Amino acid sequence: MKSFGRMAYPYMAWITVFIVIPMIMIMLYAFTVQGNETLIFHFTLANFARFLQDQTFLNVLWNSLRIAVITTLCCIIIGYPAAFLIAQQDERKQGIMILLITLPMWINMLVRTYAWRGIMLHFDLSSEFKIFVGMIYNFLPYMIIQIYTSLAKLDKNLITAAQDLGANPLQTFLKVTLPLSVPGIISGITLVFLPAVSSFFIPKLLGGGDYVLIGNLIETYFVTTGDWNFGSAISLIMAAIILISMYLTRKLDRQYQED
Amino acid sequence: MDKKRKGLRFGSGFYLTLIMLFFYVPILYVVVFSFNNSKSLTSFTGFSLMWYEKMFANRTMMESIYYTVLVAVIATVVSTVVGTITAIGLSKSRRLVREVVTQINNLPVMNPDIVTAISLMLFFISINMKTGLLTLILAHITFCIPYVILSIMPKLRQLDDNVAEAALDLGATPWQALTKVIIPQIKDAILSGALIAFSMSFDDFVISFFTTGPGINNISIYVYTMYKRINPSINALSSLIILVIATVLVIVNVVPMLKNRKKREIEA
Numbered sequence: 001m002k003s004f005g006r007m008a009y010p011y012m013a014w015i016t017v018f019i020v021i022p023m024i025m026i027m028l029y030a031f032t033v034q035g036n037e038t039l040i041f042h043f044t045l046a047n048f049a050r051f052l053q054d055q056t057f058l059n060v061l062w063n064s065l066r067i068a069v070i071t072t073l074c075c076i077i078i079g080y081p082a083a084f085l086i087a088q089q090d091e092r093k094q095g096i097m098i099l100l101i102t103l104p105m106w107i108n109m110l111v112r113t114y115a116w117r118g119i120m121l122h123f124d125l126s127s128e129f130k131i132f133v134g135m136i137y138n139f140l141p142y143m144i145i146q147i148y149t150s151l152a153k154l155d156k157n158l159i160t161a162a163q164d165l166g167a168n169p170l171q172t173f174l175k176v177t178l179p180l181s182v183p184g185i186i187s188g189i190t191l192v193f194l195p196a197v198s199s200f201f202i203p204k205l206l207g208g209g210d211y212v213l214i215g216n217l218i219e220t221y222f223v224t225t226g227d228w229n230f231g232s233a234i235s236l237i238m239a240a241i242i243l244i245s246m247y248l249t250r251k252l253d254r255q256y257q258e259d
Numbered sequence: 260m261d262k263k264r265k266g267l268r269f270g271s272g273f274y275l276t277l278i279m280l281f282f283y284v285p286i287l288y289v290v291v292f293s294f295n296n297s298k299s300l301t302s303f304t305g306f307s308l309m310w311y312e313k314m315f316a317n318r319t320m321m322e323s324i325y326y327t328v329l330v331a332v333i334a335t336v337v338s339t340v341v342g343t344i345t346a347i348g349l350s351k352s353r354r355l356v357r358e359v360v361t362q363i364n365n366l367p368v369m370n371p372d373i374v375t376a377i378s379l380m381l382f383f384i385s386i387n388m389k390t391g392l393l394t395l396i397l398a399h400i401t402f403c404i405p406y407v408i409l410s411i412m413p414k415l416r417q418l419d420d421n422v423a424e425a426a427l428d429l430g431a432t433p434w435q436a437l438t439k440v441i442i443p444q445i446k447d448a449i450l451s452g453a454l455i456a457f458s459m460s461f462d463d464f465v466i467s468f469f470t471t472g473p474g475i476n477n478i479s480i481y482v483y484t485m486y487k488r489i490n491p492s493i494n495a496l497s498s499l500i501i502l503v504i505a506t507v508l509v510i511v512n513v514v515p516m517l518k519n520r521k522k523r524e525i526e527a
Contacts, residue, residue, distance in 0.1 A: 004350075005356070007347055008345050008348030009348070012360060014404070015363045018398075019363055021382060022378035022381060022382035023378050026377065029381060078278070082274065085274060099508075103508060114482050114485075115288060117300065118300035119284070119285060195371070205483070228377075238371065239370065
């Protein structure tokens with residue numbers, strides 16, 4: 001049986017070549033400046049300094065975070081009642097509704113986003129609002145499904161018990177249902193916030209290309225400008241911010257569970 | 260009391276209807292306007308199939324469908340085979356090895372797509388590999404395998420090691436133990452891993468965008484390049500995709516239902 005362990009060797013080679021080395025390449029580019037054709041690398045923080053000293057870049061970063069946070073909040077506010085109401089239906093209806101919500105997710109994200117363009121032509125909307133609608137449309141199903149899953153797992157006896165002990169429906173919800181569905185909200189946040197921060201086709205397809213988020217900035221530096229060093233540095237900054245916010249969310253969750 | 264309950268039920272139905280409308284109106288809108296007889300995306304001027312004709316006549320568009328399917332099929336087959344072999348291997352590896360590989364394996368899943376995408380692009384270009392179909396397929400295999408492994412590992416952990424040991428003790432070759440004992444037990448997990456891999460590959464935009472070369476576009480990249488123009492052929496393409504997916508999902512969901520009913524009828 002131990003010899004079966006050897007079956008993992010080919011993939012170890014694969015991940016070294018296609019995951020580890022490419023990740024090292026990003027670091028290498030982010031901490032050097034253009035013109036390093038020789039194998040001598042000059043370590044520098046210039047790319048990061050350039051980003052942090054320029055107000056335009058900081059504004060882009062701020063806008064990306066703001067839009068991602070608002071999108072995530074909207075998904076919770078719209079998605080929670082939906083998940084809650086679905087969980088109240090009888091079992092057959094629940095299955096159908098969850099199927100209806102997952103169905104559009106199978107359609108290519110760009111195609112789904114493009115679908116909004118025609119509708120949006122009827123209204124005079126700001127680029128930012130269009131981006132919000134596009135993001136909520138794309139990411140809301142994840143939030144609903146995560147919250148629904150945690151609500152469906154919930155032991156119905158707990159609710160009956162709370163009611164028997166004299167809690168009114170609002171108290172039952174606030175003291176029993178809501179706290180027990182927090183893990184679902186947390187995993188929903190992870191699934192919405194992460195792609196929302198880094199998304200760059202939603203602003204481009206719906207914002208008409210004049211609205212720049214951090215993903216668009218990275219794209220510009222890789223595809224148009226060809227300044228891979230600076231592009232790599234921006235993507236590292238973005239990855240760091242995402243990592244930190246994920247860490248904080250998990251920590252908050254853990255603290256909450258302990259209380 | 261009864262009135263209140265009725266009101267609640269109405270409110271809940273109303274809210275869920277609104278949510279469903281939000282999800283389905285854009286899809287319906289696209290399908291309707293794919294049959295429009297003018298270029299307008301706002302007013303329906305009459306029925307025609309011209310955008311479908313234009314779509315089938317558009318070589319770039321047809322090629323993008325071809326490449327999407329080709330890459331998804333290759334990536335699914337390779338990642339399912341490699342993922343299955345690796346998952347079984349890892350379940351019998353030393354703990355340290357398993358931990359390290361799992362952590363690295365999680366990187367493409369946890370990282371934003373754009374980071375995985377540019378890391379691969381930088382890698383391909385630095386080793387002087389011309390970006391194109393091959394780099395696209397390699398990139399897809401790379402981000403698909405982790406999902407296959409993630410879907411098989413939990414199932415493997417539940418398996419009783421003694422069953423495979425018993426097979427070996429009873430004279431089965433390791434190959435027989437693998438194909439007759441282990442794989443049949445994790446068949447469902449392999450299948451769902453393959454399904455996830457296929458849909459990840461079929462839908463991917465970001466990683467494809469950065470790792471492909473000139474002339475090789477998938478559907479996502481094609482739609483993206485249309486961001487400035489209004490091209491109702493995309494509505495036709497979208498409707499086609501919606502039709503295919505709806506058909507597949509209905510078959511997948513309805514066939515088991517019918518089977519169950521038949522079973523019940525036979526039992527009754």
